[in-house]
Amino acid sequence: MAVPQGTRAPVIFVLEPFGGSIRRNNPNLPFIFWDDAAVTRGDGVFETLLIRDGKAANLRRHAERFRSSARLLDMPEPDAEYWARATAEAAEAWVTERGEGVDAKCVWTYTRGRASTGFPSAWLVLSDIPQKTLDQRANGVKVMTTPRGFSVDTTLPGVDEVTRGGTGPGEERRVAPWLTVGAKTLNYAANMAALRWAHAHGTDDVIYVDPRDVHPDKGPRVLEGATSTVVLAKSKKRLRTPVPGGEVLPGTTQAALFEHAEAAGWRCKARDIYLRDLKTAESVWLVSSVRVAARVLSLDGKTLEVGGDPEEVRALIEGALGS
Incomplete structure (x- = not known):
């Protein structure tokens, strides 16, 4: 049994x-x-x-x-x-x-x-x-967008390198060395509170956006999920993800996916992504280590149209686990 x-x-x-x-x-x-x-x-x-x-x-x-x-x-x-x-x-x-x-x-x-x-x-x-994680992996998630509630000034010298985790032993620790946005710290209370807020409002997850960086046509810049990296699948075998550093934690699953996908003939880039880009992509995914791949079914209450072959993207993400 x-x-x-x-x-x-x-x-x-x-x-x-x-x-x-x-x-x-x-x-x-x-x-x-x-x-x-x-x-x-x-x-x-x-x-x-x-x-x-x-x-x-x-x-x-x-x-x-x-x-x-x-x-x-x-x-x-x-x-x-x-x-x-x-x-x-x-x-x-x-x-x-x-x-x-x-x-x-x-x-x-x-x-x-x-x-x-x-x-x-x-x-x-x-x-x-958890069974909920397995269900989201199989069936997808409904997502709401929200500002994170704090910001990091990446224009300060050295901050972007630090938050990418790029400051190694022996290297000079420059401005604001106490910033730990690039680290997976145990202080995840805010992330968990964001997920509870999403659940209370009928969604499964959140995607953080930056209200300070708003494109005149595309809306606010996309950052990341509460516990995941955002990946877009576009036409002509293209994958996109927000540029890591600052308020975006570098994603291990996303990095493995891009390496695996490029070997399979896909073109993969990290670039600034805005809210409208999510709505016009062939498919949008939240990728993370344990949930692996959860396709975003709806965003802020509106169903995302699906183009291309989302199962091909899912297979790429699953195939990247051994990378």
């Missing part, structure tokens, strides 16, 4: 952040202290990966962004090989207990640690993908 989605216990591994032992934790027992910065400040970073066929999809890009996020928060750089080994061990346990062919959501969490010790905390969790 099949176990209902979302009712199985997660696989939790607690890590030594600088390498060392990896221990499995009983899901019913706590392992985070009251003074951990993850709890008291949301001070830490995370990555969410898809486990498919017992392997982490798009692992290299996730590891690179994980390290970049840690650098932006001035945390010790995580050992990518160590995290990859821990993930492989957890995935092996998942397959042993769940069987082949069951996707999992894997979350890496790395915090500044306890105030009393100053030593970072680290763990990873494999869990069932």
